[in-house]
Amino acid sequence: MEKLTNKKRIVIGISGASGTVYAIDLLKKLKTIPEVETHVIVSQWAKENLKLETDLTMKDLSELIDVEYSNKDLGAAVASGSFLTEGMIIVPASMKTVAGISIGFGESLISRAADVTMKEQRKLVIVPRETPLNAIHLENLTKLARLGVQIIPPIPAFYNHPETIDDLLHHQTMKLLDALGIENEGRRWKDGK
Incomplete structure (x- = not known):
């Protein structure tokens, strides 16, 4: 029998698109919230991008994660609707992952967990990281x-006067936390000021 927890479980899929820094920033913020428990799936290409795009190792990333799953493990807890979660964020989301989810092709744990999230009518947030987008990408995202x-592409805002790349990352993370109803601080729009 599953042990009940008082923590909010958030499933995070990190797929092979460029932009692992978005996932890292989100995990860093969630790590500071004691009420949240992260359940993370990292694809093989995400692991490669981690090496290409950052100075972090998988060991460094794992230290930010509460529970980690293999993307090949379709028998993992997050593959079942009976495993209760607050929802799932896929950040970054490759167009391959988006396509698989849009047609219900659960060949990986990320896409299966997304399918479960939708069938259980829980919150699913996708952060697509591709440009330019072709008609197939747009059709899949629209579907x-x-x-x-909820589709939240990493499009920077400038009303908050970002000065660093970290400022841009933090703003995107603020949007993701907002989408899951997790209280957080960030530079927000203030009546046009």
Whole structure:
């Protein structure tokens, strides 16, 4: 029998698109919130991008994660709707991952967990990281949006006067935490000031 927890479980999928820094910033913020427990799936290509895009190792990333799963483990807890979660964020989301989710092709744990999140009518947030987008990408994202998935591309805001790349990352993380109803601080729009 599953042990009940008072913590909010958040599933995070890190797929092979460029932009692992978005996932890292999100995990760093969630690590500071004692009420949250992260359940993270890292694809093989995400691991490669971690090496290409950052100075972090998988060991460094693992230290930010509460529970980690292999993307090949379709029998993992997060593959079942009976495993209770607050929702799931896929950050960054490759177009391959988006396509798989949009047609219900659960060949990986990330896409299976996303399918479970949708079927259980829990919050699913996708952070697509591709540009330019072709018509197939847009159709897949539109289909998911119509099914209730929240699409939050990492598009920077400038009303908050970002000065560093970290400022841009923090703003995106603020949006993701907002989407899951997790209270957080950030530079927000203040009546046009």
